[in-house]
Amino acid sequence: MTSVFLDEVCDSLKKSETVLELAASLLRFCSSNKDILASTLKRSEKRDILRAQIVAAEDRIKNLPPFVPLAVRQSFIDELREASDPTLIARALVVAIDEYASEMLRSDALVDASDSSSGIPDVLVHPRNAIKKLYPSGVKLTTSFANTPNSYEVDRTSSLTLTTPPPSGLDVEIDRISGQYLDAAMRNFDVGAPLFGALVPAQTMSDFEFPRLSDGYFGVKPRDEELQNDIIIELLQSAKNYQVSICAAPELACFDSTLDRVLKINSDDIPSIVYLGSVHKFCDSKKVNRAYLIYPEYRRHLYHDKVSFFTERDGQDRIQEAIDLGDSIRFHWGRDWSMVVLTCADFLDPTVRKVLIELRPSFIVVGAMSKKTESFEAHAGEFAAACQSHVLIVNGPRGWGEDVISSRPVTQINMVEADQVVVGRCDEDQHAVGIIGTSSEVVWRS
Structure with missing residues (x-):
């Protein structure tokens, strides 16, 4: 099953010209393999590998240009194809994009803001978590929705949600x-x-x-x-x-x-x-x-x-x-x-x-x-x-x-x-x- 989805995500990554499109392709791949990924992330050593891969990707993600060159897209593809566990690598890359390039995600999402409204996109970029600006020092907040690699939340990150279709009639x-x-x-x-x-x-x-x-x-x-x-x-x-x-x-x-x-x-x-x-x-x-x-x-x-x-x-x-x-x-x-x-x-x-x-x-x-x-x-x-x-x-x-x-x-x-x-x-x-x-x-x- 994974190999079929791997071909699909590689084809999608090749066509992804923006950072948001890259992240969306990776997130869809994670969701398509959510049973495999959820099972993988139940093991502590796999979660350690995930975190190490996120940190290792920092410099590469921070240096992504607004328009992603084909060579960079190909490097993502090669990394997935060469990995023994491509779903884990895909999850690490999308979380790294969220952590180190979230402002670029929001810029990409606002490009089409000329229309007053639109239906819900399949991958939605959330606003900044700006609530700390509402309170003086000395205020503690509830736990934010962070990028913790929860086994059952592999179709979202802190800034991204792979949305479900709206309910019928709404x-x-x-x-x-x-x-x-x-x-x-x-x-x-x-x-x-x-x-x-x-x-x-x-x-x-x-x-x-x-x-x-x-x-x-x-x-x-x-x-x-x-x-x-x-x-x-x-x-x-x-x-x-x-x-x-x-x-x-x-x-x-x-x-x-x-x-x-x-x-x-x-x-x-x-x-x-x-x-x-x-x-x-x-x-x-x-x-x-x-x-x-x-x-x-x-x-x-x-x-x-x-x-x-x-x-x-x-x-x-x-x-x-x-x-x-x-x-x-x-x-x-x-x-x-x-x-x-x-x-x-x-x-x-x-x-x-x-x-x-x-x-x-x-x-x-x-x-x-x-x-x-x-x-x-x-x-x-x-x-x-x-x-x-x-x-x-x-x-x-x-x-x-x-x-x-x-x-x-x-x-x-x-x-x-x-x-x-x-x-x-x-x-x-x-x-x-x-x-x-x-x-x-x-x-x-x-």
């Missing part, structure tokens, strides 16, 4: 243009400032219209549109005063008119990244639950149509949200950071979570409207631990579970153990912003 978009806006917004982040701000209006369910149609709930919205817009803008300006970078409102907390008004505000007066919550609306004859994400400085806004619906038990009946489900998840994919925005049940959907764990976004921002928030807490902690993701979930209206759930990949702050999951329930009488920084609690500011 598209995954890698949006590199929005990723550039995300990177630019996060460059303004000051260490020590709060990363997240939760916009929490002082509203209970009585402040909402909650129509129940024959096929379920649709048209849920705050009763007073103009007042709601005023509240959201006031909270956005308050969040900016507290130097928040990323802020979010609950599910179904906005209108299309909210978006129009926010886009007219001076970008210096509101945070760099704004998740407005969502709105039930008709769009091309479909009933959707549409959330809005804004990069104010660039007057750029994007939307996410909820891809999972909630159900609620009413006696013996189960009542669902009567929406037409969206068909895609957009990842804002930059050189330094990545982000995804979701709506409530999306975050709990096993299919969506599987995609998130594979792609490991830096930030996961969620607007929710849920009476029960325990599952949100559990999964927020999971993403902080497994993916080093920062999660912000803002829930409404008041009195429905926790108002804020956040997680961060932090284990210690100034030698004191820190909670990875931070939750908060607002006791303020007024509309308030929940500030989430390095503290293990939400700080409320009205």
Whole structure:
């Protein structure tokens, strides 16, 4: 079996003109022989050989030019053909490329960034692991996804993932243009400032219209549109005063008119990244639950149509949200950071979570409207631990579970153990912003 795949990888390497193409060819070969490679790497002496081969390749990999000459490609081919265990050599070479030429991988991946978005590539280059820039000294982070030669992870490295096809009915978009806006917004982040701000209006369910149609709930919205817009803008300006970078409102907390008004505000007066919550609306004859994400400085806004619906038990009946489900998840994919925005049940959907764990976004921002928030807490902690993701979930209206759930990949702050999951329930009488920084609690500011 290996010899057939060896011919294929050698042919692929010969055609690989960039460092990313070289790495992708080697990673596919490792994946095609994952059973053999996994068995090999269970033996400690083989892992020692792997590490020695990675170190030995350092100078050669560091000196790779952006356009890889045919002679260099042929040297890779010769090394695989002459090796007694070509899969082990292929793994060593791809890890060495990851360790010593990761910036070249990212440069290659950005070459085609002229399109606003694209489907998920079969080999995906992850943004830098830049989370240390968010914290002052004295903060210890969870374990990063490193190049440890785990027997069962031979189809990925720290910077590269050989992706699986998206689940049937759900598209995954890698949006590199929005990723550039995300990177630019996060460059303004000051260490020590709060990363997240939760916009929490002082509203209970009585402040909402909650129509129940024959096929379920649709048209849920705050009763007073103009007042709601005023509240959201006031909270956005308050969040900016507290130097928040990323802020979010609950599910179904906005209108299309909210978006129009926010886009007219001076970008210096509101945070760099704004998740407005969502709105039930008709769009091309479909009933959707549409959330809005804004990069104010660039007057750029994007939307996410909820891809999972909630159900609620009413006696013996189960009542669902009567929406037409969206068909895609957009990842804002930059050189330094990545982000995804979701709506409530999306975050709990096993299919969506599987995609998130594979792609490991830096930030996961969620607007929710849920009476029960325990599952949100559990999964927020999971993403902080497994993916080093920062999660912000803002829930409404008041009195429905926790108002804020956040997680961060932090284990210690100034030698004191820190909670990875931070939750908060607002006791303020007024509309308030929940500030989430390095503290293990939400700080409320009205």
